[in-house]
Amino acid sequence: MTHHIKGQGRHQVALLPEALDDFVTEDNPVRVVDIFVDGLQLDSLGFERVSAKQTGRPGYHPATMLKLYIYGYLNRIQSSRRLEKETHRNVELMWLLERLTPDFKTIADFRKSNGKGIKNACRAFIDLCRHMQMFTDVIVAIDGSKFKAVNSKANNFTPQKAKDHIARVELSISNYLNKLDEADKCSEPDTSAELTVTKLAWLKKRLGELQEIQQTVEQQPDKQLSLTDPDSRLMKTNNMNRQVCYNVQTAVDTKNHLIVAHEVTNTTDRGQLSYVTTLAQEAVGREDITVLADKGYYSRSDIKAVLDTGAVALVPKGDTSGADRKGLFNRSLFRYDRENDVYICPAGSELQNRFTAFEDGLEQQMYFNNIACRDCSQRLKCTTSKRDPRRIRRWVHEAEIEDMQARLDALPQTAVIRKQTVEHPFGTIKMWMGATHFLMRRFKNVSTEISLHVLAYNLKRMISIWGTEGLASKLREHYG
Structure with missing residues (x-):
């Protein structure tokens, strides 16, 4: 006789609870998903087929499909085929979907056709967070990260x-032609000729x-072509x-x-600061926000655009000067005297403001000092x-950049935050x-995937905060 916990017999008749609701506790996250989706105005968010036609075969309500996807992304189940399997065996999904079991094609088509609605649902959740006073003194950190696309390096040119590929193929063609010439000269038949x-x-x-x-x-603006997913790009x-x-x-x-905001791009971080800042301002409903970013975002014109929106930017400058490698004085050794509008060189001489010119689109x-x-x-x-x-x-607006650097110097913990x-x-x-990589291709579909990931992340974060x-x-x- 062992002292282990024993299970029930597989053939024993069991009296299950009369209601499926008894299987889902009050602190189960699926209840939050259910309340959130039921409170959304899906038609105004851009979801398709919210109002069903009176003729033809009935379809699934968008609320049902959205609940399924949010649950899937909360539980690391993104594949439409795996979601279909879960609807048949997962008690939480049976409760959430009221025992509906859409097939994988219907599930996949919903994600493909409702990108706009899903992205707006993600924004609607941020609006809820704003109404719950989650964004009081708004400081946001901006960054980018590379996510693998459905496109191998072999299919990127x-x-x-x-x-190089053309040169290798031409060399192979030349070698095979030489083999055929040798076979023609040979009197005996060559079985490898065919x-x-x-x-x-x-x-x-x-x-x-x-x-x-x-x-x-050669016709592409960035001189790059991806064959499987044309919008993806080869990046470091x-x-x-x-x-x-x-x-x-x-x-x-x-x-x-x-x-609070997200966007999918296929370029580097440089030049994205002002655009993402604008998205963050719209999301939190305020202009007077503080933006933190790393040196990959440093662009004087971009920082000036952020400052013009009413935000405060804190972006460190990377030293890209090659003067040190050449054995020359670095530009940072030239000190600017704002009161007299002169630069003091390392030798102590004053460099006067001689004239104004436009270079790289900047004044x-x-x-x-000759x-x-x-x-x-x-x-x-x-x-x-x-x-x-x-x-x-x-630059004529360099004073604003210097003021930003002074704020950064006074807040050394900014980079850690x-x-x-x-x-x-x-x-x-x-x-x-x-x-793995994204499951879908092109900007529109990849943005939908990221929106679902962001919505799931924010939901889980709010559950961690509030329970x-x-x-x-x-x-x-x-929702009242």
Whole structure:
């Protein structure tokens, strides 16, 4: 006789609870999903088929399908086939969907056709958070992370890669032609000649395809072509490897770590700061927010655009000057005297504001001193030019950038706050996705996937803050 816990016999008749509701406790997260979706105005959010037609076969209500997807993404089940399987065996889903069991094609088509509605549902949840006073003193951290696309590196082409492929195929064609010439000279029949002819025909066909790809690549603005997912791009990841992926931008609230805004891009972080800041301002309903970002976002014109919106930007500047490698004085050694509008060079001479010019679309003021530079003993450490003096360029709005740097210097913990705020959501979402890529292709569909991930993350975050029953109570109170 063992002392282990014993199970019931598989053939024993059991009296199950009369109501399915008895299987789902009051603190089960599915109750929050149910209340949240039932309170949404799905037709105004952009969901299709909210009002069913009176003729034809009835379809599933969008609320039912949205509940299914939110539950799936909360529980790391994103595949439509796996979701279909769960509806047949998962008691929580039986309760949530009222025992409905849509097939995988219906499930997949809903996600594909309701991207706008799903993205607006994600925004609606942030609106709920705002009404619950989750965003009081708004400081957001902005960052981007690379998410693998449904496109292998082999199916991504640049002009150089297309050129290399064509060269290899042309070399193979040349080798096979030489083999055929040798076979023709030989008096004995060669059994491999037919195989060589077949391979040669395939190579010529492949050469034509590659030449078409080369022409298409040259026509692309960024000189890059992805064959499987045309919107994805080859980019460097954190470990300096190169992957065909998307760059997902997020703005995360530093107080409650909620993702207030997100966007899918296929470029680098530079140039995205002002756009994501605007999305965050719209989401929290305020302009006077503080934005934290890393040096990958540093762009003076972009920072100025953020400041013009009423936000405060804190973005460190990376030193991209090559002066140190050349043995020259770095620009940072030239000190600006704002009161006298002059630069003081490392040798102690004053560089005056001589004229204004436009470079790279920016209005720049030129500072130099011909006489002092000509007779300076440190000239060889300052410039490689034998005739012209060292010129210092100053943007006309540089004072605002300097004020931002002063705020950064006064807040040395900014970098730590940014990192611990914005990188955790990315890590969590990638863990939920697993060692895989997006399930869908193109900007529209990939944005839908990310919106579902963000909505699930924010829901789980709010449950952690308020508790399941507390959040359910808040939702009921909001919906009246």
